[in-house]
Amino acid sequence: MSKFLDHINSPSDLRKLNQNYLPQLAKELRKFIINIVATKEGHLGASLGVVELTIALHYVFDTPNDLLIWDVGHQAYGHKLLTGRKDNFHTNRQLNGISGFPKRSESVYDAFGVGHSSTSISAALGMAIASQLKGENKHHIAVIGDASIASGMAFEGLNHAGVTDANLLVILNDNAIGIDPSVGALKQYLTNVKKGTEKQDNIFEALNFNYSGPIDGHDIDKIISELQRLKNVKGPKFLHIITTKGKGLKQAEENQVKYHAPGKFDAITGDLFPKTKTDEAPKFQDVFGYTIVELAKQNDKIVGITPAMPTGSSLKYMMDEMPNRAFDVGIAEQHAVTLSAGMVSQGLVVFCNIYSTFLQRAYDQVIHDVALQNLPVIFCLDRAGLVGEDGATHHGVFDLAYLRCIPNLIIFAPRNEIELRNIMYTAQLGLDNPIAIRYPRGKGVTIDWKQPFSNIEIGKGIELKKGASLAVLSIGFISKNVSTAIKNVKNNTTIGHYDMRFIKPLDEDLLHQVFKNYKTIITIEDGTIKGGFGSAVLEFAAHNNYKNSIKCLGIPDEFVEQGTIDELQKLTSLDAYNITTILESYS
Ligand SMILES: Cc1ncc(C[n+]2csc(CCOP(=O)(O)OP(=O)(O)O)c2C)c(N)n1
Ligand SMILES: CC(=O)[C@@H](O)[C@H](O)COP(=O)(O)O
Numbered sequence: 001m002s003k004f005l006d007h008i009n010s011p012s013d014l015r016k017l018n019q020n021y022l023p024q025l026a027k028e029l030r031k032f033i034i035n036i037v038a039t040k041e042g043h044l045g046a047s048l049g050v051v052e053l054t055i056a057l058h059y060v061f062d063t064p065n066d067l068l069i070w071d072v073g074h075q076a077y078g079h080k081l082l083t084g085r086k087d088n089f090h091t092n093r094q095l096n097g098i099s100g101f102p103k104r105s106e107s108v109y110d111a112f113g114v115g116h117s118s119t120s121i122s123a124a125l126g127m128a129i130a131s132q133l134k135g136e137n138k139h140h141i142a143v144i145g146d147a148s149i150a151s152g153m154a155f156e157g158l159n160h161a162g163v164t165d166a167n168l169l170v171i172l173n174d175n176a177i178g179i180d181p182s183v184g185a186l187k188q189y190l191t192n193v194k195k196g197t198e199k200q201d202n203i204f205e206a207l208n209f210n211y212s213g214p215i216d217g218h219d220i221d222k223i224i225s226e227l228q229r230l231k232n233v234k235g236p237k238f239l240h241i242i243t244t245k246g247k248g249l250k251q252a253e254e255n256q257v258k259y260h261a262p263g264k265f266d267a268i269t270g271d272l273f274p275k276t277k278t279d280e281a282p283k284f285q286d287v288f289g290y291t292i293v294e295l296a297k298q299n300d301k302i303v304g305i306t307p308a309m310p311t312g313s314s315l316k317y318m319m320d321e322m323p324n325r326a327f328d329v330g331i332a333e334q335h336a337v338t339l340s341a342g343m344v345s346q347g348l349v350v351f352c353n354i355y356s357t358f359l360q361r362a363y364d365q366v367i368h369d370v371a372l373q374n375l376p377v378i379f380c381l382d383r384a385g386l387v388g389e390d391g392a393t394h395h396g397v398f399d400l401a402y403l404r405c406i407p408n409l410i411i412f413a414p415r416n417e418i419e420l421r422n423i424m425y426t427a428q429l430g431l432d433n434p435i436a437i438r439y440p441r442g443k444g445v446t447i448d449w450k451q452p453f454s455n456i457e458i459g460k461g462i463e464l465k466k467g468a469s470l471a472v473l474s475i476g477f478i479s480k481n482v483s484t485a486i487k488n489v490k491n492n493t494t495i496g497h498y499d500m501r502f503i504k505p506l507d508e509d510l511l512h513q514v515f516k517n518y519k520t521i522i523t524i525e526d527g528t529i530k531g532g533f534g535s536a537v538l539e540f541a542a543h544n545n546y547k548n549s550i551k552c553l554g555i556p557d558e559f560v561e562q563g564t565i566d567e568l569q570k571l572t573s574l575d576a577y578n579i580t581t582i583l584e585s586y587s
């Protein structure tokens with residue numbers, strides 16, 4: 001039972017409360033968030049840190065008429081609870097449940113869909129200009145974190161806003177950390193501002209914003225009075241608040257990286273539940289992280305780069321062991337790619353590790369700065385395929401399609417941990433082209449993965465099982481489901497299985513053999529069906545006038561929502577059971 005929260009079904013209920021009760025409401029909100037995230041998992045620290053801000057914003061502004069945008073949106077759990085989603089918050093990030101991020105189709109209070117960072121200022125400015133043009137009197141508020149504001153896109157928004165008279169309020173929620181500690185000169189600048197020790201120009205004032213702060217973001221009365229004041233200030237405004245990520249849960253305050261998204265934990269004590277199994281296969285990210293360290297010890301030209309995901313990518317291992325050769329550049333995917341290109345142009349061997357979904361932001365840099373100049377950057381694209389509970393904003397399902405059309409680029413998807421390790425080894429020996437190596441979120445299958453390195457021949461696929469009439473061509477880790485499915489089929493002797501490994505260059509010799517020896521061909525990938533691996537095989541068949549029957553399996557041409565990876569594979573017919581049914585219908 002929550003004395004105040006129980007009675008709040010929308011911000012209008014909140015606005016009826018006496019301001020004196022708001023600190024108690026803040027406690028209730030925190031407890032509610034902790035209880036649900038402890039059992040259902042999700043992002044924790046960011047939402048705990050903005051509880052007071054969330055209450056103050058909905059208290060002072062007339063949401064949803066006033067438009068409120070949360071950058072990234074992983075901190076918007078309190079917002080969801082105050083805006084009518086309390087009763088189904090237990091479905092957060094689950095299949096058919098509510099999204100872990102604000103989403104326009106979910107609520108009128110979610111003014112803009114988010115998930116990828118640093119979009120809030122541009123979106124809020126766009127809305128503010130639209131309001132001006134339509135003659136509407138609204139407030140437009142972007143809440144952005146200290147790591148997200150360092151991204152190029154946020155600066156583009158600030159740069160434009162500063163020459164407008166738009167009614168825009170940017171609130172910088174400065175907790176001095178992203179997922180991992182914030183980096184860069186801006187972080188230093190913000191630290192100086194907080195300490196107030198150095199006399200320096202204010203960047204935001206210099207960009208024509210009416211700046212106020214820094215103020216204590218956990219002092220609800222102070223935030224309310226400042227927001228009320230700012231409501232009457234014209235033009236672009238900037239409020240700098242200081243908060244503690246994980247506020248209200250001791251462990252989350254003390255271990256902010258771990259409690260960004262801690263998994264299940266004890267809601268009473270805050271302690272994480274210990275992992276029990278020790279002999280399991282490793283996460284793909286750890287194979288990358290350990291292997292790059294191993295290779296870098298032998299090859300002093302190797303450098304590692306991550307845009308703001310050292311823990312998630314496991315580049316952290318290299319940053320710890322070789323801090324001068326591993327770089328976290330902050331949320332700056334475009335910079336990470338062109339920085340890599342610059343280093344490679346000078347003879348370094350660069351592993352640029354970016355989540356598949358976030359590389360979307362650096363598409364032009366991949367084409368213009370890397371591929372066009374044929375600079376052999378080694379892209380390691382983590383979280384490729386379906387990622388699970390983060391949902392539509394984060395699935396890495398477009399990479400095969402969006403990369404395949406780029407000349408010069410090699411594209412490889414390892415079937416298992418050993419292949420990931422060996423392609424990293426092969427790539428650092430020296431390639432004539434850039435390469436994208438895409439691998440999934442989570443664990444692989446090979447416990448004994450640390451085998452001696454061996455070279456992988458570029459553009460060569462392999463036969464995993466010989467058949468007679470039906471050939472399955474797979475790419476990457478999804479081949480595990482194919483192997484299971486083939487085993488499930490009673491009379492499976494007619495079914496062949498080929499791991500093509502390279503989407504580009506395609507192993508045309510192998511494809512000719514397959515098309516000549518099998519009547520029916522099924523392609524399977526954990527990427528979009530439009531333009532990916534299956535499309536490449538169809539093009540090959542058309543080009544060579546093959547008339548075999550071809551079926552392509554992959555992610556349908558729609559955005560896939562959140563759920564566990566297993567559930568989403570079922571939904572998209574990529575699980576072993578569905579593949580079995582399909583194979584049976586053909587054999
Ligand atoms: C373009 C993009 N790159 C990376 C991420 C992954 N990511 C999500 S939250 C986050 C850190 C955000 O830090 P900050 O803006 O300071 O917010 P806080 O979590 O501290 O509230 C990162 C790197 C993302 N969502 N979008
Ligand atoms: C909000 C966000 O973008 C990240 O926190 C993301 O959820 C991390 O994903 P992983 O859990 O796969 O590292």
Ligand SMILES: [Mg+2]
Nearest residue numbers: 145146177178
């Ligand atoms: Mg932060």
